Amino acid sequence: MENRSSQINAGALVRRERRLAYKLLLPTFLLVLGVVLFPLFANFWISFKPVLLADLRSPELSIREKVLSASETKSDIVRLEYRYRNPSKKYNLTEVKFDDRVPDGASVQEVDPRCKIKVDLMPRVISCELGALEPKARGRVAVTLAFYEPVLARQLLLKTKPEASFQTKNVLTSFEFTLSNYFKLFSSAEFWNVLKITIYYTVFGTAGALLMGLFAAQIMRSVFPGRAIVRGFLLFPYVAPVIAVAFSWVVLFDPFSGVINHLLIEMGEIKQPINFFGQRTVEVELFGHKFNLPLALSMVILFEIWRYFPLSFLFILARMQSIPKDVYEAAEMDGASPLQQFWFLSLPNIVGILAILFLLRFIWTFNKFDDIFLLTGGNAGTRTLTVNVYEQAFAVSNLGAGAAVASVVFAILLSVSGIFIYFLPKDHG
Amino acid sequence: MKFWMTGLFGAMVAGGVWTVLWHVIISILAVLMWGIPVSLQIASTLIAGMLAGAFVVSKYPRKGYTYNLLGLTITAFLILIFTFGQPFKFSTEMIDWKAHLLLFLHVGFSWWCITSVVKDIKIGQNQKYLIEKFYLNLLWGLGLIIFLLIVFVPFYIMIVTSLKSQQSLLLNPLDLSVDFRAGYSKLFGSYIELFTEYNFLTYLLNSFLVSISTVAITLIFSIPGAYAVSRLRFPGRKWFSGSILTIYLIPAIVLVIPLYALFSQIGLRNSLLGLCVVYPATTIPVALYMLQGYFSSLPRELDDAALIDGLSRAQIITKIALPLSMPAIASVSLYVFMIAWNEFLFAFMFLDDVNLFTLSRGIVSLDSSEVPRQHLMAGSVVATIPVLIIFLWFERYLVSGLTTGSVKG
Numbered sequence A: 001m002e003n004r005s006s007q008i009n010a011g012a013l014v015r016r017e018r019r020l021a022y023k024l025l026l027p028t029f030l031l032v033l034g035v036v037l038f039p040l041f042a043n044f045w046i047s048f049k050p051v052l053l054a055d056l057r058s059p060e061l062s063i064r065e066k067v068l069s070a071s072e073t074k075s076d077i078v079r080l081e082y083r084y085r086n087p088s089k090k091y092n093l094t095e096v097k098f099d100d101r102v103p104d105g106a107s108v109q110e111v112d113p114r115c116k117i118k119v120d121l122m123p124r125v126i127s128c129e130l131g132a133l134e135p136k137a138r139g140r141v142a143v144t145l146a147f148y149e150p151v152l153a154r155q156l157l158l159k160t161k162p163e164a165s166f167q168t169k170n171v172l173t174s175f176e177f178t179l180s181n182y183f184k185l186f187s188s189a190e191f192w193n194v195l196k197i198t199i200y201y202t203v204f205g206t207a208g209a210l211l212m213g214l215f216a217a218q219i220m221r222s223v224f225p226g227r228a229i230v231r232g233f234l235l236f237p238y239v240a241p242v243i244a245v246a247f248s249w250v251v252l253f254d255p256f257s258g259v260i261n262h263l264l265i266e267m268g269e270i271k272q273p274i275n276f277f278g279q280r281t282v283e284v285e286l287f288g289h290k291f292n293l294p295l296a297l298s299m300v301i302l303f304e305i306w307r308y309f310p311l312s313f314l315f316i317l318a319r320m321q322s323i324p325k326d327v328y329e330a331a332e333m334d335g336a337s338p339l340q341q342f343w344f345l346s347l348p349n350i351v352g353i354l355a356i357l358f359l360l361r362f363i364w365t366f367n368k369f370d371d372i373f374l375l376t377g378g379n380a381g382t383r384t385l386t387v388n389v390y391e392q393a394f395a396v397s398n399l400g401a402g403a404a405v406a407s408v409v410f411a412i413l414l415s416v417s418g419i420f421i422y423f424l425p426k427d428h429g
Numbered sequence B: 001m002k003f004w005m006t007g008l009f010g011a012m013v014a015g016g017v018w019t020v021l022w023h024v025i026i027s028i029l030a031v032l033m034w035g036i037p038v039s040l041q042i043a044s045t046l047i048a049g050m051l052a053g054a055f056v057v058s059k060y061p062r063k064g065y066t067y068n069l070l071g072l073t074i075t076a077f078l079i080l081i082f083t084f085g086q087p088f089k090f091s092t093e094m095i096d097w098k099a100h101l102l103l104f105l106h107v108g109f110s111w112w113c114i115t116s117v118v119k120d121i122k123i124g125q126n127q128k129y130l131i132e133k134f135y136l137n138l139l140w141g142l143g144l145i146i147f148l149l150i151v152f153v154p155f156y157i158m159i160v161t162s163l164k165s166q167q168s169l170l171l172n173p174l175d176l177s178v179d180f181r182a183g184y185s186k187l188f189g190s191y192i193e194l195f196t197e198y199n200f201l202t203y204l205l206n207s208f209l210v211s212i213s214t215v216a217i218t219l220i221f222s223i224p225g226a227y228a229v230s231r232l233r234f235p236g237r238k239w240f241s242g243s244i245l246t247i248y249l250i251p252a253i254v255l256v257i258p259l260y261a262l263f264s265q266i267g268l269r270n271s272l273l274g275l276c277v278v279y280p281a282t283t284i285p286v287a288l289y290m291l292q293g294y295f296s297s298l299p300r301e302l303d304d305a306a307l308i309d310g311l312s313r314a315q316i317i318t319k320i321a322l323p324l325s326m327p328a329i330a331s332v333s334l335y336v337f338m339i340a341w342n343e344f345l346f347a348f349m350f351l352d353d354v355n356l357f358t359l360s361r362g363i364v365s366l367d368s369s370e371v372p373r374q375h376l377m378a379g380s381v382v383a384t385i386p387v388l389i390i391f392l393w394f395e396r397y398l399v400s401g402l403t404t405g406s407v408k409g
Helices: A002-047 A153-159 A180-187 A189-221 A227-234 A242-252 A259-266 A295-321 A325-333 A338-367 A370-375 A385-395 A399-423 B007-034 B042-058 B065-082 B096-118 B128-162 B166-171 B189-197 B200-231 B237-249 B252-266 B272-297 B300-308 B313-324 B326-342 B345-350 B359-366 B373-393 B395-405
Strands: A062-067 A074-085 A093-101 A106-111 A115-118 A125-133 A138-152 A163-167 A281-286 A289-294
Touching: A002 A399, A002 B200, A002 B237, A002 B252, A002 B272, A074 A093, A074 A125, A106 A115, A125 A138, A180 A399, A189 A227, A189 A295, A189 A338, A189 A385, A189 B128, A227 A295, A227 B128, A242 A295, A242 A370, A242 B128, A242 B359, A242 B373, A259 B007, A289 A295, A295 A338, A295 A370, A295 B128, A325 A338, A338 A385, A338 A399, A338 B128, A338 B237, A370 A385, A385 A399, A385 B252, A399 B252, B007 B042, B007 B096, B007 B128, B042 B065, B042 B096, B065 B096, B096 B128, B128 B373, B166 B373, B189 B200, B189 B373, B200 B237, B200 B272, B200 B313, B200 B326, B200 B359, B200 B373, B237 B272, B252 B272, B252 B345, B272 B326, B272 B345, B300 B313, B313 B326, B326 B373, B326 B395, B345 B359, B359 B373, B373 B395
Parallel strands: none
Antiparallel strands: A062 A074, A074 A138, A093 A125, A093 A163, A106 A138, A115 A125, A281 A289
């Protein structure tokens, strides 16, 4: 009996713990849901819609009914006026119309030519077609009603409210879908070019940063005076704001006032200044072969390597320093050369972290927007998918097309990381 | 006998590489210091350096004044001979002492580097171990110098440009010295102008406000969450701790269009509050992950003892877990601060109102042809300094934060 009750208590404790855990995690979950997962879903939603940037503001038509006749006295002729206005500063309203019920016991004596009386409907309806309305445009529609019996005009207004309708451009929340964003995207030659550039950028940027990081880690492994300072210094490119370092590169390589160009000219290496971030290709002669080097793209990749090698360096160094020293001492005793030590001792130990770093850096380079946007604005053959998202959505002002590109970004990302995780060495994951 | 294992070949490679490297560096320095055109003579210095290397390895023992003096003289002669008496080919007439100084520096640095690499390598065949060590040493030295240079140059350009006036920038872009005699008001002219005319004080305050709020919100959300994941048993715990980091891999560019649309509709777009909602959502997952790892490393017995003593879970978090995990909280805070401070995309997309600009957003608005370059660089320095101070001050904490959490770039 006692045993049973303690079990029940334990069950209650477990439940309480569970409830507490959920309570503690709920705020995080909600925030992530609202700001990450919902937008992720919404992005797919938008990508199937013909949404333009201008559609974000929901348009409306303001319409008021005004009695022109004296409202306090009863009369059988009542003159009404509908005053309408497009309150938006930017957007046109098209196919604007409004309907209003003709009050019981009244006939329409005189009406604006834009309006029709629908007599087949009971009660009868005045239906006015106002056409298109420019931003801030306003207008009036006059109606004269004849009543069989004198009425108090003020009461009429309460009964009848005009119902306005117009072609709404707010397609965000509607259930109309279209594949045209995707059709346009995949059928344009630009997209495939952008994809190619993205792949170049990601692969070379990732591999370069990893190799440089490995090299830097090898250098920083040996003990020398000032090593701690140098290590901190090498992390500068990574911790400094992207905006600062990107602009300092732009200034450094500027074709008119940049140091590099002037230096090369003064030293007689080049005749004309080179627009490093603005020139698509440059002809390079290497061992007698001439070929076109994509200049701006290479510069952007170099920046990527420069900015992110510290991260790989940090990870690889941490992993290397955790390898016990006596392993190397033993290898040294056995006569292993430094290269052999690297190849057979260090490399197997860091291959796990290299794989993880490659995955993470690959994903983040693929996702990278700021760097290229700040360096070249996506011009001169450096437009990657992420820059294209911005370009489509905000420069061309086609949110739907931008969202379609973003969806493609996400889909590629998902499949690439899936493949990676499948092949990742399991013991290090 | 493999040729690359002989000391002679190795020393010639080292001599060639070091002499050319210093030739390039010193030529560039000469151009920068005096603004006088110098053309490079790679091939000549390469041959001279290789011969100097051969000399280094041929002599034994390799120390003492006479050895070094002899070596220095021979290197200098070699360089002079192969460059036809003009080690630095100036396109204009040059005062002698400058040429002498450059030659002196070039010879000195090259000689020092070659001898410290070659050390006790034999001229003939060497042991595999020794010769590999030699090549790696050579690579080590080269690598160190190259890494230091490539990291240093962009930051140096940033600082120097920000201290220049428009005239001196146009007059001689290669003059990279800082003229301290000009007086502080002239030296820091760009900074003064940024703060008086370009609203930078507001940007700075906005950046601080947003970053500190982000840190606070992140901690408020992630500390209880991390505690729950590390200490409490509930279904889905494994799944949660495993999948929370994947949130971090979702690209911001995928979120920016819907968030832009949504925030425009509900009026959060052009506001700092909007940023304070978005930034924590991107930083909480990693903060939670980092803190969770740290909480798990604390002994569980502490919690049990506290529970027996009658503390509630909330009290355990505030009185036991928090004080014990201050180092982890510090590194998380610094890391989150840095992310929020450096963030560009959302600030750029969301903020239209000049009074709401953060530093990132404000600096982008300086990137136009109407604003002089030194202002742009001064703005960059203003944005960089707080992060670098924090980084240098708390490097220990930050490095651990970077390695545990910084999958983000």
